[in-house]
Amino acid sequence: xxxxxxxxxxxxxxxxxxxxxxxxxxxxxxxxxxxxxxxxxxxxxxxxxxxxxxxxxxxxxxxxxxxxxxxxxxxxxxxxxxxxxxxxxxxxxxxxxxxxxxxxxxxxxxxxxxxxxxxxxxxxxxxxxxxxxxxxxxxxxxxxxxxxxxxxxxxxxxxxxxxxxxxxxxxxxxxxxxxxxxxxxxxxxxxxxxxxxxxxxxxxxxxxxxxxxxxxxxxxxxxxxxxxxxxxxxxxxxxxxxxxxxxxxxxx
Ligand SMILES: Nc1ncnc2c1ncn2[C@@H]1O[C@H](COP(=O)(O)OP(=O)(O)OP(=O)(O)O)[C@@H](O)[C@H]1O
Ligand SMILES: [Mg+2]
Numbered sequence: 001x002x003x004x005x006x007x008x009x010x011x012x013x014x015x016x017x018x019x020x021x022x023x024x025x026x027x028x029x030x031x032x033x034x035x036x037x038x039x040x041x042x043x044x045x046x047x048x049x050x051x052x053x054x055x056x057x058x059x060x061x062x063x064x065x066x067x068x069x070x071x072x073x074x075x076x077x078x079x080x081x082x083x084x085x086x087x088x089x090x091x092x093x094x095x096x097x098x099x100x101x102x103x104x105x106x107x108x109x110x111x112x113x114x115x116x117x118x119x120x121x122x123x124x125x126x127x128x129x130x131x132x133x134x135x136x137x138x139x140x141x142x143x144x145x146x147x148x149x150x151x152x153x154x155x156x157x158x159x160x161x162x163x164x165x166x167x168x169x170x171x172x173x174x175x176x177x178x179x180x181x182x183x184x185x186x187x188x189x190x191x192x193x194x195x196x197x198x199x200x201x202x203x204x205x206x207x208x209x210x211x212x213x214x215x216x217x218x219x220x221x222x223x224x225x226x227x228x229x230x231x232x233x234x235x236x237x238x239x240x241x242x243x244x245x246x247x248x249x250x251x252x
Contacts, residue, residue, distance in 0.1 A: 003028040003171060003202050004049070004061050004079075011044055011055035018044040019055060020226030026171070031193065031203040033217035033234070035210065037246060040223040042206045043084055046173050049204075050074055050081045061171070078170035082177065084206075086156040090149030094140065094159055097148050098131035099124075101166035134165045138192060154181040157189065171202045178209040190216050214238060222246070 004026040011019040019041045026032045034042050047053035051071035059067040066074050088097050135141045138158045143151065148159060157177055164172055177193075178186050186209070193203060193216055207213040213220065214234035222229040222237060224246045230237060237243055 009057035033220035036223035081173035088148035
């Protein structure tokens, strides 16, 4: 079953055709890689799908048209994304970063504090428990009380993924999860992604690290200059002449 289906997506910035008529589908429970040279339009594609940016074309998720929805509504539908440059709240701890992730907690409304103090307490306890379960999954429980700003680049990537898990996403879109991450952590991140996929989650992953992306992806989409150049199984894509040309910048 197609979880996500994108048709003729387009976004221009002045004369720059960042995304120029792209169509793709992602099957539920699979990992789709998205590669392409700098400026190909990969992040813009994420921005469009997640509602951070508006373009033309159609985006259908679980049979629902989502391309007119604001980003928080898209998230409520079950799509979550991480950023190329991690956006953790640096002056808060790792645990607080997770606990603040879900929207509309009862405790955010003042009357609830008076009318439903008990309920608020119970909800906070549940959120803390869930946060800790997620930190355990990503093996960063020991960093719970560290300020997010003090984490290494790789740990910040994990924190982003952990925060994203708080909304129980169906589709997680990762923007360069392996960039600037050491090989040991990189292998761990691959494993986490794989385990979550085993549990039924679907992924769309942007990455420049070709060995890492071919290792985890079921299929790979290659973008260049706003267009989809090709799509296929990792081995197929790696052998594709047009892909080699784009990466080597010559005639192969
Ligand atoms: N907000 C914006 N305003 C103007 N131009 C933009 C904007 N966002 C992206 N662009 C341009 O759109 C094109 C695609 O950018 P995008 O960030 O989507 O590429 P990318 O494939 O993610 O590249 P990278 O691998 O370097 O992250 C680039 O030419 C970029 O300069
Ligand atoms: Mg990018």
